[in-house]
Amino acid sequence: xxxxxxxxxxxxxxxxxxxxxxxxxxxxxxxxxxxxxxxxxxxxxxxxxxxxxxxxxxxxxxxxxxxxxxxxxxxxxxxxxxxxxxxxxxxxxxxxxxxxxxxxxxxxxxxxxxxxxxxxxxxxxxxxxxxxxxxxxxxxxxxxxxxxxxxxxxxxxxxxxxxxxxxxxxxxxxxxxxxxxxxxxxxxxxxxxxxxxxxxxxxxxxxxxxxxxxxxxxxxxxxxxxxxxxxxxxxxxxxxxxxxxxxxxxxxxxxxxxxxxxxxxxx
Amino acid sequence: xxxxxxxxxxxxxxxxxxxxxxxxxxxxxxxxxxxxxxxxxxxxxxxxxxxxxxxxxxxxxxxxxxxxxxxx
Numbered sequence: 001x002x003x004x005x006x007x008x009x010x011x012x013x014x015x016x017x018x019x020x021x022x023x024x025x026x027x028x029x030x031x032x033x034x035x036x037x038x039x040x041x042x043x044x045x046x047x048x049x050x051x052x053x054x055x056x057x058x059x060x061x062x063x064x065x066x067x068x069x070x071x072x073x074x075x076x077x078x079x080x081x082x083x084x085x086x087x088x089x090x091x092x093x094x095x096x097x098x099x100x101x102x103x104x105x106x107x108x109x110x111x112x113x114x115x116x117x118x119x120x121x122x123x124x125x126x127x128x129x130x131x132x133x134x135x136x137x138x139x140x141x142x143x144x145x146x147x148x149x150x151x152x153x154x155x156x157x158x159x160x161x162x163x164x165x166x167x168x169x170x171x172x173x174x175x176x177x178x179x180x181x182x183x184x185x186x187x188x189x190x191x192x193x194x195x196x197x198x199x200x201x202x203x204x205x206x207x208x209x210x211x212x213x214x215x216x217x218x219x220x221x222x223x224x225x226x227x228x229x230x231x232x233x234x235x236x237x238x239x240x241x242x243x244x245x246x247x248x249x250x251x252x253x254x255x256x257x258x259x260x261x262x263x264x265x266x267x
Numbered sequence: 268x269x270x271x272x273x274x275x276x277x278x279x280x281x282x283x284x285x286x287x288x289x290x291x292x293x294x295x296x297x298x299x300x301x302x303x304x305x306x307x308x309x310x311x312x313x314x315x316x317x318x319x320x321x322x323x324x325x326x327x328x329x330x331x332x333x334x335x336x337x338x339x
Contacts, residue, residue, distance in 0.1 A: 089307030
């Protein structure tokens with residue numbers, strides 16, 4: 001009888017190189033997190049979103065500031081790579097509902113993103129997953145922002161049921177919005193068009209005309225940089241990103257990829 | 268809301284110093300001219316050099332309100 005030799009060829013799995021670099025920089029070793037993030041990175045690349053980001057911070061992975069300060073798309077621990085510097089009071093929670101929450105009095109993060117050197121006047125967007133429902137609050141708080149002599153690059157997701165998406169403008173138009181707890185993309189794609197997407201679908205536009213890119217202050221996250229940090233937020237956040245202006249399809253695709261990430265993470 | 272009062276010298280000493288890994292003190296000025304830090308910064312501080320912050324005076328939070336020009 002002929003003898004059949006059986007060879008077992010080991011299958012090796014390797015993470016996407018950019019995902020792997022993030023794991024190295026953050027020290028994330030949890031396999032569930034690594035697999036979920038790897039799939040997320042591949043999805044962003046398949047949707048051609050990856051190269052649109054200036055920074056993308058996952059605030060629902062890892063154990064706290066040391067992991068969450070790292071920019072997924074450029075995981076270098078430096079200001080030039082847009083790491084977040086967590087200043088003042090923050091709480092970083094893990095497990096189901098994982099988030100990072102500034103305290104509303106001193107907490108914010110410097111993204112080190114200077115609009116004039118990084119952003120494009122008529123193609124700029126911010127994406128924020130807000131995990132707190134307080135759109136009707138009478139306390140004005142900025143989710144991110146920089147301001148200089150009436151020039152604005154700032155987002156406020158909820159104030160008396162109104163959302164402000166003032167991107168590279170000195171205009172102040174806003175739209176009605178009764179929900180803050182959602183994934184928001186706020187995207188300028190033309191000189192007089194900014195669109196607000198909630199969970200991947202447009203909820204309205206504003207016609208604030210673009211003016212200039214701020215050159216003397218970086219964009220703060222969880223507060224507003226008007227020379228010093230002010231209008232501190234107490235909202236919980238799960239993702240924060242700055243990117244080029246996105247179309248409706250791009251915002252919807254990000255929502256799909258991000259929803260898959262959150263589901264896979266189990267948070 | 269309660270925050271914790273600092274002198275200008277104390278604020279200068281804490282500014283930008285880590286209270287735990289990758290989290291930094293951020294003394295903030297209020298509308299009364301007082302510097303303050305938050306309870307989170309005190310509770311999470313693991314820097315033994317700053318145990319004195321546990322004795323800071325609690326004061327009511329009174330933020331500076333800048334004119335945003337938003338016609339709020």
